Amino acid sequence: MSRILIGRLGKPYALSGGIRFRTEGEVGLLEHLDRVWIEGKGYRSIEGVEEVGGDLILYLAGVTNRTLAEELVGLAVYADEAALPPLEEGVYYYFQLVGRRVFVRGEAFGEVAEVRDTGAQDVLVIRKGLREYLVPLQAPYVEVRADGIHVDPIPGLLEE
Incomplete structure (x- = not known):
């Protein structure tokens, strides 16, 4: 199974485990994915995605507070290629x-x-x-x- 780099985790957001997501090209993918693979941590289910002040905030299963989110700062985020939504003709990832x-x-x-x-x-x-x-x-x-x-x-x- 092939994994595609879609971004990196940034600084924590608030106290409930939210973490800023910095895309590395593939904008808007998180809304179509059920799970992502976190560098060195394995798969995590996506529990929510929201936009706050121009930042994309990602909520992952098991990341329930700021301390846990801080442990993920800077890690790469990957998606399984097979899980990516199909694109229209002439559009490419x-x-x-x-x-x-x-x-x-x-x-x-x-x-x-x-x-x-x-x-x-x-x-x-x-x-x-x-x-x-x-x-x-x-x-x-x-x-x-x-x-x-x-x-x-x-x-x-x-x-x-």
Whole structure:
């Protein structure tokens, strides 16, 4: 079974065991999951998710007070790939883009090393040899196809 990193646990929230959740790309997944796998702790059922002041607060089974929540700060949170909700045609999870080949004007260029959520937009980190290039995923010159990601860049975007 494959697990996908979906975020990290942040600081505790209030006194009842809530803990801030920092997403690592896959926004909105927690509402669709029954359980998550916590780094070094195993599976925990999700008892609740709420948004408070722009923060996502996660409530996990067995985490009933602030002291228990403090023990989880900084730990990675994973979801089973099979538990992820299906996406509509042409929409991808970040992990599905990592490792894909990148073509520039039809020629092999590099591969996607990671996808970053910068807040305003998602950015592809494209690795070519030792160099990395940042390309906005939503740009009109970026197209995800079955054989890879095709980029027809604006001048200067991929130049050294």
